[in-house]
Structure formats: C-alpha cells, structure tokens
Amino acid sequence: MTQQTDGRPQMTATVVLYSHDSVGLGHARRNRALAHALAEHLPGLLGEEVSGLLIAGHPDAPADSLPDGWDWLVLPGFDRTDDGYAARRLRLTVERLAAVRGATMAGVMDSLSPDLFIADRHPLGVDGELRPVLSLLRERHRCATVLGLRDVLDSPRAVQAEWAAAGGAEAVADAYDAVWIYGDRRVYCPVSTGEVPAGLASRSLSTGYLAQGRPEDAGAAVEGSYVLTVVGGGSDGAPVARAAAAAPPPRGHRHLVVTGPQMPEEQVRAIRLLARPETTVLRSVPHVPALLRDAAAAVTMGGYNTLAEVMATTTPALVVPRRSRRAEQPRRAAALAAAGAVEVLPAEACEPQALSAWFAKAVGTAVDRSAIDLGGLSRAAELAAQLIRARRAAPMHSPHPTGVPRARAASRPARVPTPLEALAHAH
Structure with missing residues (x-):
C-alpha cells in the first residue's frame, strides 16, 4: 500500500x-x-x-x-x-x-x-x-x-x-x-x-x-520466591486450579494461581475459598511470560501458547493436559516430555498432594530447552x-507466483519413531 x-x-x-x-x-x-x-x-x-x-x-x-x-x-x-x-x-x-x-x-x-x-x-x-x-x-x-x-x-x-x-x-x-x-x-x-x-x-x-521474543506487557514485579499455576483462558481449567489452590507450596515460597479471564466467576470464588494463606488467586495478569520466567516452578495445562512461553525459560514445568474436546494437549505434552522439556501429570492424578510434592522437588532446579528450535x-x-x-x-491472478519460496516439506525426521508417532500411525 x-x-x-x-x-x-x-x-x-x-x-x-x-x-x-x-x-x-x-x-x-x-x-x-x-x-x-x-x-x-x-x-x-x-x-x-x-x-x-x-x-x-x-x-x-x-x-x-x-x-x-x-x-x-x-x-x-x-x-x-x-x-x-x-x-x-x-x-x-x-x-x-x-x-x-x-x-x-x-x-x-x-x-x-x-x-x-x-x-x-x-x-x-x-x-x-x-x-x-x-x-x-x-x-x-x-x-x-x-x-x-x-x-x-x-x-x-x-x-x-x-x-x-x-x-x-x-x-x-x-x-x-x-x-x-x-x-x-x-x-x-x-x-x-x-x-x-x-x-x-x-x-x-x-x-x-x-517462543523466543514473545511480547511482555508491563506488570508489577513479584517480590520474593514463588511458584506459579496458570490454566490458560480458564474456561476448562477449574480442576487444575482447585488442586493448585489447596496444595501447600514449598517452604519459603508463595504460590500464585492465575485462573484466566474466561473461568466462570462462581468457580473463581470457590477456588479462592480453597486457597491456603500462602496462595494468591488472580483472575488474570498482563505479564504471564515474565511470571513464568521468574517462577521457581510452574504447573500449567497443555495449550500451545502457555507451553511456548514456558519453552522460552529454564523454569521447571509440570503439564496437566486437558483431555476433553481434542487430543491435542496430551499429544503435545507427551512429545515435549519425550524431548526432556517438561514433566506430565495425568488429569485424573491432579490432586493437591501430588502438586505439592512436585513443587517441592522442582524448586531450585532448571531445565535446559536450548536443543529445541524456539x-x-x-x-x-x-x-x-x-x-x-x-x-x-508476480503477475496478477497468479495462484502461486514464481519466486514464492516453496517451503521445504516437513517430512518424517530421520530417526526412530517415538511411541507417540507410532500411536498416531496406528490410528
């Protein structure tokens, strides 16, 4: 123009x-x-x-x-x-x-x-x-x-x-x-x-x-050490947020639970009632990438954007993938776990005690994700x-103009298929 x-x-x-x-x-x-x-x-x-x-x-x-x-x-x-x-x-x-x-x-x-x-x-x-x-x-x-x-x-x-x-x-x-x-x-x-x-x-x-270079909107810095739970937009994140709010955080750490702006208000109220004294429940924050980067450990669901933000950090992450609507989140979580980027907890095992034990183990560690293309x-x-x-x-009306780069095919990687790939081919 x-x-x-x-x-x-x-x-x-x-x-x-x-x-x-x-x-x-x-x-x-x-x-x-x-x-x-x-x-x-x-x-x-x-x-x-x-x-x-x-x-x-x-x-x-x-x-x-x-x-x-x-x-x-x-x-x-x-x-x-x-x-x-x-x-x-x-x-x-x-x-x-x-x-x-x-x-x-x-x-x-x-x-x-x-x-x-x-x-x-x-x-x-x-x-x-x-x-x-x-x-x-x-x-x-x-x-x-x-x-x-x-x-x-x-x-x-x-x-x-x-x-x-x-x-x-x-x-x-x-x-x-x-x-x-x-x-x-x-x-x-x-x-x-x-x-x-x-x-x-x-x-x-x-x-x-x-992953790398995502925008970070300004937000107030969180003082002190903390662990973090985020559940994306929140429309289906209440089970994870409830378990997180009731989970005792590691000694010396606060716990921030972000429910997402699309979680129904009655669910947010119920989660706040479950929250421990060390836990703060927030409906939304403008600076999730920065919160993930600075957290001692994070629990998330398996959506693309949250995990892309996680991948740009060295913060240890436990993924609880959604199993409703699509098979997308479990497949992504399994693939990233096989690459050593995250750990996975099945949704049916997401209980306060399990999250508390994982937080205690994860704080003080870091995850190197530099081998993945970010x-x-x-x-x-x-x-x-x-x-x-x-x-x-190109000439007008050209469906695919000469000179438009033909993207290289995302062909099968030259390696032994993972169990996830074998499962995909079986279906």
Missing part, C-alpha cells in the same frame, strides 16, 4: 492476521505474538513501514496490547457447543453469522489491500466464512496467503475429517501460498502423523516454536518478507 507523507509517496506493508476464536484466546494470542515479531523485524527486512490488523472473534482479545500502527477487528462471535458452532450472542444461524463475518472481512480486505494474510488453524474459517476473503485476495490484490498451524492439531482421524470438510488438501493448496507449522519437527511432526495431509506437504515447513517468531518475519516480495513481483 502506498501512503502520502509530506507530499511524498511512501510504501507501507500491510499484514492481516485472522483467528476464529470460538473457545479460549489461544488463536488470537498466537497471532498477537506474530504481530509483535512482524512489527519488529519486517521494516528492516522490507525497507518500509509495516502496519497491520488482527481479526478476532472474542471480545476479550483486544485486552492485549498491539504494536504501534496495528489494531483489532473483533467480529460477532461463535461459541462451541456439544452440537458444533452456534452464535455467541446474535440470534442468527451459524450460516447467517458466517455470511455476516465473511462479508465484513471481505469489505475490510478490499479497502486495506493487504500484502500478507495469515489465517490461524482454520483454512476456511467457520462454515467457510473465509472463502470470499481468499477469493478476493487472489483475484483483486497482490496478497501472499499463509495458513498457520500449531505443532499438534488433533488425532489424525479427527483432523482428516476436518480437512475433508474444508474441501480437501487441494482446495486449501489453491488458497494458500505456504503452510507454516509453529513447532520443531524433531519434537513432533504433524506431516508424519498424518495431521497435515500429503497434498500440503510440499508447501509446509516447521518454523520453530513461537526461534519461530523471527523466522516467520523472514519468511513473510520473502512471500511479500514474491507476490508483489
């Missing part, structure tokens, strides 16, 4: 990041980390200013700050129910709400004419809401398109059904120039497990975990610059 500054034309690269955000804030938080990295690195790589827009579907998303020149677009939201998606507040069918969201995004895209569009996890959005957006970007704008995937999606069987519902790998390949997998394929390779279909392997690459944020900026240059140089 060309803007006028003091009467002179000036190029500004525009980036749009999409997340559907039906449950939790993981998708929006991942995109926010990317926004900060792109704002930091892209101007130097492209030699021009960079501006951006984050599209989200949850009203809590804008509570997180963005770089200068970036803003939020919050769409009317979806909720996830036992029967699938439903409108969060509007009295609309899923189909009508998806149409409203799709038309809104298409109008914004046509006005912004972005250089780069990154969709998190869902290639066509909810009920195909991204179809008009992707068609418009291909037909009328020189915009590079990226599908961003977390390291673990779900069980291969469940994910294959989702790809089929999106029209198959071919339909996704037609819409996206590249697929970025936000992980280290030596730890977990979703192409090898079948979570990413073979038809997308040729344009898929592992960026490394989005540089996904800076690498994403380099890849983004390559894609933007190639798309600008």
Whole structure:
C-alpha cells in the first residue's frame, strides 16, 4: 500500500492476521505474538513501514496490547457447543453469522489491500466464512496467503475429517501460498502423523516454536520466591486450579494461581475459598511470560501458547493436559516430555498432594530447552518478507507466483519413531 507523507509517496506493508476464536484466546494470542515479531523485524527486512490488523472473534482479545500502527477487528462471535458452532450472542444461524463475518472481512480486505494474510488453524474459517476473503485476495490484490498451524492439531482421524470438510488438501493448496507449522519437527511432526495431509506437504515447513521474543506487557514485579499455576483462558481449567489452590507450596515460597479471564466467576470464588494463606488467586495478569520466567516452578495445562512461553525459560514445568474436546494437549505434552522439556501429570492424578510434592522437588532446579528450535517468531518475519516480495513481483491472478519460496516439506525426521508417532500411525 502506498501512503502520502509530506507530499511524498511512501510504501507501507500491510499484514492481516485472522483467528476464529470460538473457545479460549489461544488463536488470537498466537497471532498477537506474530504481530509483535512482524512489527519488529519486517521494516528492516522490507525497507518500509509495516502496519497491520488482527481479526478476532472474542471480545476479550483486544485486552492485549498491539504494536504501534496495528489494531483489532473483533467480529460477532461463535461459541462451541456439544452440537458444533452456534452464535455467541446474535440470534442468527451459524450460516447467517458466517455470511455476516465473511462479508465484513471481505469489505475490510478490499479497502486495506493487504500484502500478507495469515489465517490461524482454520483454512476456511467457520462454515467457510473465509472463502470470499481468499477469493478476493487472489483475484483483486497482490496478497501472499499463509495458513498457520500449531505443532499438534488433533488425532489424525479427527483432523482428516476436518480437512475433508474444508474441501480437501487441494482446495486449501489453491488458497494458500505456504503452510507454516509453529513447532520443531524433531519434537513432533504433524506431516508424519498424518495431521497435515500429503497434498500440503510440499508447501509446509516447521518454523520453530513461537517462543523466543514473545511480547511482555508491563506488570508489577513479584517480590520474593514463588511458584506459579496458570490454566490458560480458564474456561476448562477449574480442576487444575482447585488442586493448585489447596496444595501447600514449598517452604519459603508463595504460590500464585492465575485462573484466566474466561473461568466462570462462581468457580473463581470457590477456588479462592480453597486457597491456603500462602496462595494468591488472580483472575488474570498482563505479564504471564515474565511470571513464568521468574517462577521457581510452574504447573500449567497443555495449550500451545502457555507451553511456548514456558519453552522460552529454564523454569521447571509440570503439564496437566486437558483431555476433553481434542487430543491435542496430551499429544503435545507427551512429545515435549519425550524431548526432556517438561514433566506430565495425568488429569485424573491432579490432586493437591501430588502438586505439592512436585513443587517441592522442582524448586531450585532448571531445565535446559536450548536443543529445541524456539526461534519461530523471527523466522516467520523472514519468511513473510520473502512471500511479500514474491507476490508483489508476480503477475496478477497468479495462484502461486514464481519466486514464492516453496517451503521445504516437513517430512518424517530421520530417526526412530517415538511411541507417540507410532500411536498416531496406528490410528
């Protein structure tokens, strides 16, 4: 996009990041980390200013700050129910709400004419809401398109059904120039497990975990030694938070329990009643990465963003993965435990005594995670610059312009499959 500054034309690269955000804030938080990295690195790589827009579907998303020149677009939201998606507040069918969201995004895209569009996890959005957006970007704008995937999606069987519902790998390949997998394929390779279909392997690459360089919002420093429990957004974290609040912390340590902003208020009240004198229960904090870095030990659930923040530290971590909805968290926790990055406690064993014993053992130790690729944020900026240059140089209407870097396939690592990979292939 060309803007006028003091009467002179000036190029500004525009980036749009999409997340559907039906449950939790993981998708929006991942995109926010990317926004900060792109704002930091892209101007130097492209030699021009960079501006951006984050599209989200949850009203809590804008509570997180963005770089200068970036803003939020919050769409009317979806909720996830036992029967699938439903409108969060509007009295609309899923189909009508998806149409409203799709038309809104298409109008914004046509006005912004972005250089780069990154969709998190869902290639066509909810009920195909991204179809008009992707068609418009291909037909009328020189915009590079990226599908961003977390390291673990779900069980291969469940994910294959989702790809089929999106029209198959071919339909996704037609819409996206590249697929970025936000992980280290030596730890977990979703192409090898079948979570990413073979038809997308040729344009898929592992960026490394989005760990190092995550934004840290300012917050009051915690004085003294403490242990920490965090449960992500908190919508399903009450069992872990209850056990943590009742767990005696190690001698000489306070215990901070962060319930997350999406935990129901009655559950937060119950957890506060269980809390020991040395334990403080907080609903939310703006500086979780710093709290994790400075904690003597941490208990977490197995969501991508929390574990990416853990991986950027040497803090010992015990992961209690969620087992409802998806197989994602147990698979991620098992893979990272096999790599020596975390320890795992099954949800059914998450009791106050077990957490107290683990805290007592973990304080005073440190975990070296430097063997894992944690540089996904800076690498994403380099890849983004390559894609933007190639798309600008390509003819209009080119599905995949010559010069757009073909991402190396995230092929099977040259090693003996782990038990987790063997389990994936068995399914």
